[in-house]
Amino acid sequence: MWHSLTLLFPAFLLAQAPPTSDKATWTLPWDADWVTAVSFVGPNRLAVGNNLGEILIWELPDKPGGSAPPPVRRLEGHTNTINRLLSTPDGRWLISASNDHAIRCWDMQHESAESAGIVLNAITIADAKSPAGRRAGRKIPPPIEAQVKLSKESRVLSGHRDWVVGMSLSADGRTLASGDDKGDVIIWDLPAGKEIRRWKVKGWAWAVALAPDAGLVAVSERRPLVFDSGRHVGMKIWDVRSGEMKRDLALDKDINKHIYGAAAFSPDGKLLALGPGGELDPNNSKIILVDPASGKKIRDLAPGHMGVTDLVFHPDGKHLISCGRDTNVRIWNVADGKLVKQLGQPRGGQFKDWFHAVAISLDARWLAAGDMAGAVQVWSLTNPQK
Amino acid sequence: MVPWNTRQEHLSRRALLKGALVTAGGLAVANWGGLFHSPAVAADAPRRRKRCILLWMNGGASQIDTFDMKPGRRTGGPFRPIQTNVTGVQICEYLPRMARQVDKLAIIRSMRTQSPDHPDGIYHMHTCYRQSERVPHPEIGAMIARYLGDPDSDLPSFVRMGSTGNGGAGYLGPRYEPFSLGREGRLPYFTTPYVNAQAQERRSDLLRFVEEEFARQHRAEPFESHRMAEARAWRLLRARSVFDTSRDWPEARDRYGDTELGRGCFMARKLVEAGVPFVEVGQENYDSHVDNFVCHKANMGVLDPAWSALLDDLRERNLLEDTLVVWMGEVGRTPYINNRAGRDHFIRAWTIVLAGGGIRGGQVYGASDADGREVQDNPVSEGDLFATIYTTLGVNPRVRHYVGTRPVWATPEGSRPIRPLLS
Numbered sequence: 001m002w003h004s005l006t007l008l009f010p011a012f013l014l015a016q017a018p019p020t021s022d023k024a025t026w027t028l029p030w031d032a033d034w035v036t037a038v039s040f041v042g043p044n045r046l047a048v049g050n051n052l053g054e055i056l057i058w059e060l061p062d063k064p065g066g067s068a069p070p071p072v073r074r075l076e077g078h079t080n081t082i083n084r085l086l087s088t089p090d091g092r093w094l095i096s097a098s099n100d101h102a103i104r105c106w107d108m109q110h111e112s113a114e115s116a117g118i119v120l121n122a123i124t125i126a127d128a129k130s131p132a133g134r135r136a137g138r139k140i141p142p143p144i145e146a147q148v149k150l151s152k153e154s155r156v157l158s159g160h161r162d163w164v165v166g167m168s169l170s171a172d173g174r175t176l177a178s179g180d181d182k183g184d185v186i187i188w189d190l191p192a193g194k195e196i197r198r199w200k201v202k203g204w205a206w207a208v209a210l211a212p213d214a215g216l217v218a219v220s221e222r223r224p225l226v227f228d229s230g231r232h233v234g235m236k237i238w239d240v241r242s243g244e245m246k247r248d249l250a251l252d253k254d255i256n257k258h259i260y261g262a263a264a265f266s267p268d269g270k271l272l273a274l275g276p277g278g279e280l281d282p283n284n285s286k287i288i289l290v291d292p293a294s295g296k297k298i299r300d301l302a303p304g305h306m307g308v309t310d311l312v313f314h315p316d317g318k319h320l321i322s323c324g325r326d327t328n329v330r331i332w333n334v335a336d337g338k339l340v341k342q343l344g345q346p347r348g349g350q351f352k353d354w355f356h357a358v359a360i361s362l363d364a365r366w367l368a369a370g371d372m373a374g375a376v377q378v379w380s381l382t383n384p385q386k
Numbered sequence: 387m388v389p390w391n392t393r394q395e396h397l398s399r400r401a402l403l404k405g406a407l408v409t410a411g412g413l414a415v416a417n418w419g420g421l422f423h424s425p426a427v428a429a430d431a432p433r434r435r436k437r438c439i440l441l442w443m444n445g446g447a448s449q450i451d452t453f454d455m456k457p458g459r460r461t462g463g464p465f466r467p468i469q470t471n472v473t474g475v476q477i478c479e480y481l482p483r484m485a486r487q488v489d490k491l492a493i494i495r496s497m498r499t500q501s502p503d504h505p506d507g508i509y510h511m512h513t514c515y516r517q518s519e520r521v522p523h524p525e526i527g528a529m530i531a532r533y534l535g536d537p538d539s540d541l542p543s544f545v546r547m548g549s550t551g552n553g554g555a556g557y558l559g560p561r562y563e564p565f566s567l568g569r570e571g572r573l574p575y576f577t578t579p580y581v582n583a584q585a586q587e588r589r590s591d592l593l594r595f596v597e598e599e600f601a602r603q604h605r606a607e608p609f610e611s612h613r614m615a616e617a618r619a620w621r622l623l624r625a626r627s628v629f630d631t632s633r634d635w636p637e638a639r640d641r642y643g644d645t646e647l648g649r650g651c652f653m654a655r656k657l658v659e660a661g662v663p664f665v666e667v668g669q670e671n672y673d674s675h676v677d678n679f680v681c682h683k684a685n686m687g688v689l690d691p692a693w694s695a696l697l698d699d700l701r702e703r704n705l706l707e708d709t710l711v712v713w714m715g716e717v718g719r720t721p722y723i724n725n726r727a728g729r730d731h732f733i734r735a736w737t738i739v740l741a742g743g744g745i746r747g748g749q750v751y752g753a754s755d756a757d758g759r760e761v762q763d764n765p766v767s768e769g770d771l772f773a774t775i776y777t778t779l780g781v782n783p784r785v786r787h788y789v790g791t792r793p794v795w796a797t798p799e800g801s802r803p804i805r806p807l808l809s
Contacts, residue, residue, distance in 0.1 A: 033460075051464070081464050099464050123460075163464075181683065224677070224684045227549075227670040230645055279676045279726060325726075353725050372725055 024344075024377040026068040028058060029144055031123040035370030037082045040361035041108050042091025046368055047075075048376050049082025053098055055106075056148065060366060064380035070146035074116065075106050077153045083165050088173030088190075089362060095176065095190070097164040103157035103178055105193070112151050120144040123374065155193050159186050166208030166219070171267070175214035177240070179205025185219055187240055199243045203232040209263035209272065214240055216292060218249075218272055220260035233259045235274065237292055247295040249274075254297050255288060262311040262322070265292070271334065273320050275308025280325075282306045287322055289334065299337045305330070310357045315364050323355035329369045329377075343379060344369070436708050436743060436779045437658040438530050440666040441651070441693060443685075443715035444549045445673030446507070448729050449737035450721055450758050451682045452478050454495045461721035461757045464679055472748045480686040483694035489748040490697055490706070492740045492807045496752020497718065498765040499733040504673070505552060507716030507731070512551035514772035514797050521789050524556035526772065527664040529796060531555075531562045533781045534663035540625035541662050547571055547650045548668030557789045569646040569668070571653030573629050590620050628660045629653070641698070643691035651696040658700075658709050672715055675728040697741060710743025710778055721758040735761045738771060744778040746809045769801025777803040 033051035041047050046058045048071075055075035080099035087094050087108075094106040119125070121144045128138040162181040169176050169190070176188040181204040187197040203223035210217045221234030233256070235249040250256040261277015272292040276285050287301040287308060305324025312321050319340065320332045329343040344355070353373035360367050360381075367379040455478060456462040467476035470488035477485055477493075484491075501510040501517065509517035512525040524532070527544040535543030542565035544555075555562035567573060581589070631638075635652065642648035650667035657665050669689060674681040693713065700706040718736020719729035735754035741747060752764035773783035776796060783797045 080466070224680050225671055225688070226681075228646060228688075230684075230688065 025064040025380040026060075026378045028068050028071075028376040028378065029120045029374070030056060030071070030376065031121050031374030033123075033374065034356065034372045035374060035376055036356045037085040037096070038357045038359045038368045038370040038376060039085035039087050039094065040359050040366060040368070041087040041094050043361060043363050043365070045091065045108065046359075046366070046376070046378065047085050047087070047094050047096075048368075048370055049078075049085050049096060049098075050374075051081045053078030053080045053082060053100060055082060055085070055094075055096060057108075058376075060378065064382075071118070071120070071148050072146075073112075073151055074118065074148040075104075075151050075153070077104050077156075078102065081163075083163065084167040085357075085359075086167060086169045086176075088169070089171070090173065091362075093173070093190075095167070095169065097167040097178060099163040101158075101160045101162060101164065101180070103160070103164055103167065103176075103188075104153040105155040105157070105190070106151060107154040110151060110154065112149050114150040115147055116150055117145060117147050120146060157188055157193060157195075159188075159195050159198065160184060162204075166205055168208045168210035168217070168264075170210055170214035171212035172214075175210065175240070177208050177210040177217045179208040179219055181205070183221070185217070185238070187217070187243075197240070197243050199238070201236065202234060206277065207260045207263040207274075209265050210240070211265045211269045211292070212267060213269055215269075216240060216246065216265075218263050218265070218274075218292070220263060220274075220277075222259040224259070224278075235260050237272075237295065247292075249290060249295050252295065252297060254300075255290065258285075262308045264311040264313055264320075266313050266320075266334070267315060267317045271298070271313075273311050273313070273322075275305070275311045275322060275324070277309065278307050280305075280307045282326060285324070287311065287320070287332070289320075289337070301332050301337050302339055304328075307354075309355060312358055312360055314360060315362060321358055321360060321367065323358040323369050325354035327354055327371070329355060329358055329367070343367075344377065436534055436710070437663045437705075438526075438534075438665075438710045438712065438743065438775070438779060439651075439654045439658060439696070440526065440550075440664070441689075441711065441713045442548070442550045442666055442668040443672045443689075443713065444508075444668050444670050445504070446715040446717035446719055446731060447672045447685070448674065448678060448682055448719035449495070449732075449735075449754075450719070450729075451679070452481065452686070453493050453737045453739060454754055454758060456721070456756070456758050459757050461723070461759075463723060465683075475748075475750055478686065480683055481690045483690045487694050487697050487741070490701075490741045491747050492745045493750045494738045494740070494752055494766055494771070494804070494807075495735075495750055495754055496761040496764050496766050497733075497736045497738050497771070498761050499717070499736075499768050502717060502731045502733050504716060507733075508550075508552050510768055511714060511716045513553045513556065514768040514801070521792070521794050522556040523553060523794070524558040524562060525551045525553040525564070526775065527551065527564055527666055528553075528555040528558045528562035529776070529781065530664040530779065532558050533785075534779065535562075536661060536663075539661055540621040541628060541657070541660055542622070543662060544664045545654075545657055545662055546666035546668070547653065548646070549670055550666045550668040557787060557794065564666070567629070567653065570649040571629065571631065573626060586623070625660075628656060631656070638695070638699075641691065641695035643688060643695075645688045645692065647688050648692040648695070651692040652699075655696055655699045655703075655705075659703060659705060674719065675724070675730055676726040678719065678723070678727060678729040700742060706742040708743060710745060710775065711741045712775065713739040713741075735759065738766075740774070740807065744809050745807055749806070751804060751807055764804075766804060767801065769798040770804060773797045773801040773803040774807055778808055 037049035039047045044060045049055045056071040057073035058071050078098040084097040096104045127133050128140040160180040164180050166179040176190045179185045183201045201221045203221040207220040218237050223232035225231045237247040239246050258276030260274045262275035264273050272290045274288045285305050286303045289298045307325040323329045331341040355369045355371050358369045370376045455467040466479045468479045470485040472488045501507040506517040513523035515523040531543035544564045546564045547567045548569040638652050642652045647669045654665040717731040720732040753762045755762045776783040785796045
């Protein structure tokens with residue numbers, strides 16, 4: 001069940017360039033609350049989590065085009081914000097981390113007989129019908145309805161005592177690292193569903209990035225007391241097997257400027273990308289590429305995200321994808337640090353609805369980003385017309 | 387009730403200006419030294435027993451994320467309520483120690499106030515008057531110092547720590563200006579003598595002699611005021627051991643939390659125990675237009691042990707009955723969560739908490755509506771709140787003072803104490 005998959009890709013997929021158009025292939029509406037996490041599960045399934053703890057699954061068509069597909073499944077169990085969604089390389093398991101202190105594992109092969117009808121734009125309709133909406137003359141849109149199968153989790157990993165904010169999976173899908181706002185970092189044997197090791201960082205654990213071989217884990221630390229001597233920021237690399245701190249990246253003054261809200265290892269484990277989190281000046285939010293072996297900064301990427309919310313490497317290892325509070329998704333060339341493509345449109349500039357999470361499918365055909373407005377943008381990376 | 391002031395004891399415009407000059411000259415010890423000392427003040431002495439500690443949440447704490455939660459509503463946010471030691475009353479999960487103190491708390495969930503921004507809100511919630519008024523109203527600390535302070539005490543009667551009020555003593559004059567400690571309760575640097583005690587005393591005597599000679603030839607109020615302030619400063623040096631926490635803080639640290647607010651609350655307890663009638667302790671970081679939830683979660687992690695330890699400590703020392711502890715800031719925060727994950731300023735329906743000092747605990751007063759957008763029951767104004775505070779402390783909320791010939795009252799006309807909160 002938990003067999004490992006190779007990360008080798010067919011040559012034609014490796015050669016795929018990022019999209020040349022910033023127009024999303026589909027916009028998947030779901031306005032129940034902010035969309036906070038996205039992950040591809042296998043080649044065509046897209047899992048999306050929101051602020052309420054709900055998870056919906058979409059099955060994307062094989063090819064781009066046509067109208068946006070409806071969701072097909074709802075995963076029920078979490079009771080608070082979904083912070084991270086990850087899937088095993090075989091596409092069998094989805095893993096979710098939540099503010100309800102739990103990590104849940106969902107068997108994507110499990111079929112349920114139960115189903116329910118949902119309205120994907122229920123809040124927009126309710127707002128239009130409200131006295132304020134009527135006063136503003138808002139048009140009541142037709143409901144966007146879908147029938148979804150209902151699923152329960154197969155396993156709950158209960159070891160955290162606070163919001164589970166950071167979570168990362170090894171390349172073989174067997175080792176999971178998670179971190180919470182109590183500062184507990186836990187390493188899990190995922191197939192066994194057991195805690196292997198835990199340690200505590202100073203402050204709260206935020207971004208967690210596990211190396212592909214599960215040898216190292218990078219954990220950012222924070223205690224966000226802005227005008228107080230109790231404020232704390234940190235960024236350390238730990239040895240997963242011993243639980244010992246290997247490198248304090250914050251000793252580098254270039255790295256010790258920010259609290260890091262996103263971190264990711266490259267597929268070969270030779271690069272660590274760090275994205276400064278929180279709300280930042282657009283000129284002061286550079287993504288940093290670090291050599292995890294030496295702890296030294298390799299290069300900065302151009303600033304602009306106003307706070308990075310998520311980072312993911314393209315499976316080719318040559319590109320890095322980022323999203324942030326500036327309402328854009330950016331695709332970067334790792335080798336020279338240049339911006340290859342910016343996706344999305346700034347919706348009015350500062351303080352508009354930011355992207356919370358970005359994901360790329362394992363076969364690199366799809367890119368998805370979830371936003372605060374309650375929608376998921378899906379881009380095709382193989383659109384021949386673009 | 388406290389008798390109204392006589393015309394003779396009100397502060398003249400001239401004296402006020404002189405006092406302001408003295409304060410502006412850097413004499414931070416002004417609330418010992420008075421521009422006037424009347425028999426009426428001495429007559430108030432029996433009422434000195436009551437004290438007040440104000441925990442000031444600078445920037446404005448979110449009521450929905452603390453004491454007026456809206457679980458399941460779109461305005462509710464990610465925090466979850468927990469049951470308290472009072473049946474039917476729930477508060478935020480990140481205030482677990484305070485949840486065990488709710489039998490001592492009066493939670494006012496129906497504050498409807500008038501000043502939505504920081505400077506005007508800070509002034510308004512410290513004086514119960516609008517900042518735009520031409521009269522310089524005194525802060526609550528100055529008013530309490532005026533009526534409950536001991537003029538003969540070596541200790542100041544109005545102490546504050548951290549970012550707090552912006553009104554000062556107003557028309558009550560420099561004698562009641564706050565004495566500021568560092569955020570952790572540290573004394574200002576000028577209170578640390580750099581010579582030994584005997585040498586310090588000789589210097590003091592010499593200065594006193596020179597000033598008395600000078601005063602004989604220059605009989606004017608500012609000189610007298612200056613001399614009095616200096617005398618008070620010497621008295622502070624005598625009493626400075628009260629501010630020394632080196633012995634007892636290590637034991638208290640685990641209860642209060644090893645934070646600035648924890649130290650501040652501990653110092654507040656020591657000071658009221660030593661007879662200081664008003665101490666204000668500020669906590670920063672509440673102005674959460676951005677990332678409200680991580681901000682409040684971090685703040686509550688500091689607030690919860692400090693506040694609950696303070697209440698426990700006061701109760702164990704039989705001080706809580708006579709010490710009112712007020713938890714408030716200048717504004718509440720919007721029910722609506724903005725697209726910076728923040729909450730903005732809000733004055734239409736927010737929450738303030740009182741405990742001790744004659745307040746009947748274990749109750750919620752007033753209510754906001756289902757989403758927290760409006761007051762549903764029993765709106766409470768700034769004046770009503772202050773009238774309640776003054777009444778429970780034994781100060782007449784309608785006590786009258788004069789600014790020049792103009793009469794002014796401790797609370798605005800129409801202010802009423804909230805009787806169900808009073809024991």
